[in-house]
Amino acid sequence: MARVNIRDVADRAGVSTATVSHVINQTRFVREETRRKVLEAVEALNYHPSTIARGLATNTTQTIGLIISDITNPFFTAVARGVEDEFNQFGYHTIFCNTDEDSAREDEYLRLLFAHQIDGLIIAPTGVHSDRLLRIAEAEIPIVLLDRAAPGITAPLVHVDNEGGAYQATRYLIELGHRRIGILTGMETISTLGMRVSGYRRALQEAGISIDEALIIRADPRFHKNQLYPSDSLLWGSITNLQMTPNAFLALQKLLDLPDRPTALFVTNNQMTLGTLHAFKERKLHCPEDISLVSFDDHDWAPLFAPPLTVVRQPTYQLGQTAAKLLLKMINHQEFENPSPLPVELIIRESCAKLSAHAPLKVAA
Amino acid sequence: MARVNIRDVADRAGVSTATVSHVINQTRFVREETRRKVLEAVEALNYHPSTIARGLATNTTQTIGLIISDITNPFFTAVARGVEDEFNQFGYHTIFCNTDEDSAREDEYLRLLFAHQIDGLIIAPTGVHSDRLLRIAEAEIPIVLLDRAAPGITAPLVHVDNEGGAYQATRYLIELGHRRIGILTGMETISTLGMRVSGYRRALQEAGISIDEALIIRADPRFHKNQLYPSDSLLWGSITNLQMTPNAFLALQKLLDLPDRPTALFVTNNQMTLGTLHAFKERKLHCPEDISLVSFDDHDWAPLFAPPLTVVRQPTYQLGQTAAKLLLKMINHQEFENPSPLPVELIIRESCAKLSAHAPLKVAA
DNA sequence: CTGTTAGCGCATTCAA
DNA sequence: TTGAATGCGCTAACAG
Numbered sequence A, B: 001m002a003r004v005n006i007r008d009v010a011d012r013a014g015v016s017t018a019t020v021s022h023v024i025n026q027t028r029f030v031r032e033e034t035r036r037k038v039l040e041a042v043e044a045l046n047y048h049p050s051t052i053a054r055g056l057a058t059n060t061t062q063t064i065g066l067i068i069s070d071i072t073n074p075f076f077t078a079v080a081r082g083v084e085d086e087f088n089q090f091g092y093h094t095i096f097c098n099t100d101e102d103s104a105r106e107d108e109y110l111r112l113l114f115a116h117q118i119d120g121l122i123i124a125p126t127g128v129h130s131d132r133l134l135r136i137a138e139a140e141i142p143i144v145l146l147d148r149a150a151p152g153i154t155a156p157l158v159h160v161d162n163e164g165g166a167y168q169a170t171r172y173l174i175e176l177g178h179r180r181i182g183i184l185t186g187m188e189t190i191s192t193l194g195m196r197v198s199g200y201r202r203a204l205q206e207a208g209i210s211i212d213e214a215l216i217i218r219a220d221p222r223f224h225k226n227q228l229y230p231s232d233s234l235l236w237g238s239i240t241n242l243q244m245t246p247n248a249f250l251a252l253q254k255l256l257d258l259p260d261r262p263t264a265l266f267v268t269n270n271q272m273t274l275g276t277l278h279a280f281k282e283r284k285l286h287c288p289e290d291i292s293l294v295s296f297d298d299h300d301w302a303p304l305f306a307p308p309l310t311v312v313r314q315p316t317y318q319l320g321q322t323a324a325k326l327l328l329k330m331i332n333h334q335e336f337e338n339p340s341p342l343p344v345e346l347i348i349r350e351s352c353a354k355l356s357a358h359a360p361l362k363v364a365a
Numbered sequence C: 001c002t003g004t005t006a007g008c009g010c011a012t013t014c015a016a
Numbered sequence D: 001t002t003g004a005a006t007g008c009g010c011t012a013a014c015a016g
Helices: A006-013 A017-025 A032-045 A051-058 A074-089 A103-115 A131-138 A162-175 A191-206 A248-257 A270-283 A316-331 B006-013 B017-025 B032-045 B051-058 B074-089 B103-115 B131-138 B162-175 B191-206 B248-257 B270-283 B316-331
Strands: A063-068 A093-098 A120-123 A143-146 A181-185 A216-218 A264-267 A292-296 A310-313 A345-347 B063-068 B093-098 B120-123 B143-146 B181-185 B216-218 B264-267 B292-296 B310-313 B345-347
Touching: A006 A017, A006 A032, A017 A032, A051 B051, A063 A074, A063 A103, A074 A093, A074 A316, A074 B093, A093 A103, A093 B074, A093 B093, A103 A131, A120 A316, A131 A143, A143 A316, A162 A181, A162 A191, A162 A264, A162 A292, A162 A310, A162 A345, A181 A191, A181 A248, A181 A270, A216 A248, A248 A270, A264 A270, A270 A292, B006 B017, B006 B032, B017 B032, B063 B074, B063 B103, B074 B093, B074 B316, B093 B103, B103 B131, B120 B316, B131 B143, B143 B316, B162 B181, B162 B191, B162 B264, B162 B292, B162 B310, B162 B345, B181 B191, B181 B248, B181 B270, B216 B248, B248 B270, B264 B270, B270 B292
Parallel strands: A063 A093, A063 A120, A120 A143, A181 A216, A181 A264, A264 A292, A292 A310, B063 B093, B063 B120, B120 B143, B181 B216, B181 B264, B264 B292, B292 B310
Antiparallel strands: A310 A345, B310 B345
């Protein structure tokens, strides 16, 4: 059965296609009676305008692209939900793309999305320079940067107060008496993580604690979850820009093997937190008795862990929502102001202990 | 800057648009030299065929729809990832839609997707009868049912062995000596959950344990996570077909208040598991000493809980992948056979104890 | 207040 | 081996 089109409706209502189009889009006045006839025909024939034909005519598709690292990462799933909810309200569709932090995949997706004529793009960039992204920006497709900056791109950035959150977390550990505080973080290309390291540094400096670079671990975050996904999936494919970074699991082991190992650890994302917890377990390191832990990003399950996790909570859902609202404004050529960072919050649970409760390790006064 | 189109390329290469089209789609032979010239022009102009114009011409969009309950639910995020990875390999885009188990939202999405001319649909239906879904099926758009059956729709169903998994879980509890085993489950409209209850019943019957209907709790699963999402979001909007079911948190409380409360609990999805654990915590009920727990669906974080969770693991990623592969076959008019249920696996960790270790509750011999 | 008509960018039939 | 011409379904001038 062929798809019913605007011609069919027009014929049935005894009007022109222009009139049909106008009653549907409410784009010019139509006499009430004609209007009714058209609507009746639409109903009777169960007519749905083809978004794609409309797209060709108006050069607009009512769909936007969302490029993130991995929908499987709880941070991004909440963000994605925020984006989706917001756009859906206005009849927009969103196409999800997972880069796995692989700039080659990012590039490929950019190509596909552009070919699909998206009306706008929200992207958490991998951080490696992208000609294609530049060209898309030049093509005047509205772009909003999500969570991270992109080299060479001047688009509004929707993000949380990463520096401040890291500062709070570190300061909290310091107040508990910790002096040797390790930080586990990911690739430098991700601007967010850079900000978190900055916050960590600032807290230490303010407290007059000298910074030991050996305690700052940058690594490939992919060291958990192999158990749940088949290795032959695309999940852990060739992630080019990760290959040179040391594996986080190994890096963490080395940190814990240090003669004066840290008494506390600040882990800068939830992926790594999972891995860290596994590492603790394997080593029979008890948290917080043996080592304190605070991590970035909260989740439903964080309070149910052993121990319940002290975290820096970020407003993930709102992050997505904010980005979507902003992009919508840009698409509609409305005024907008550059967003200010969303506030984060330190949620204290039970994964940190006062230093005095620790085994007496060597501590810089 | 106007978008470069096939005309531009043709002009620059000194050929007709037909030729350009043919070299791009490899749809008829073109002399090597002409071919080269075209390719050069494509490169030089940075030409990307408009998928949408192509769609109008070929009546195909290279995009498929994925309707699930909630991308925020780890089960569905893994499934979604499987779907996305598979389709992306073949140049398809996937549009995600979250129904929140609300049939009205489902209907709205169906409308949007149809208007968008999707080439195929993967759907985990809410389970309430949908005229629109029927009509879409009649319009001969390929559909695959994901995880759940839909009333009145005869499309292939990709699912796991729910009945068997529930049977295994229940049987395991029985072998540990439990006799009063509760089951916490959701809406009857979701066929998957019905299968799980069946497996539970079969295990009990085989063991000669009479079934106490008071131990079978059906409820609205939405009793956790209010903390992370703002109440003004769409998340917990008007979910029409849930409103009459009792709140799971309350239902669980009632179950635990029973004079001879169950010594073990089988919770049929991860959402409810989270809620259950919170309820235990609130009541200071220790698991597994006070009560054993096995739940459906595994996750990265399940082993890190207190206690590490014994679960029925389902191959979530493969579930999505399988559905996608199948839909692809249907779209390409290839032969396919109806999928058989994917196997599940009981993962024993530490949330179940032998009954003898329990406080001496009244037990039916 | 409504109809005619020319594209939007591409695939494809027919002709050469 | 290639071109010219038509149409996919809709919108938006322009005309009346």
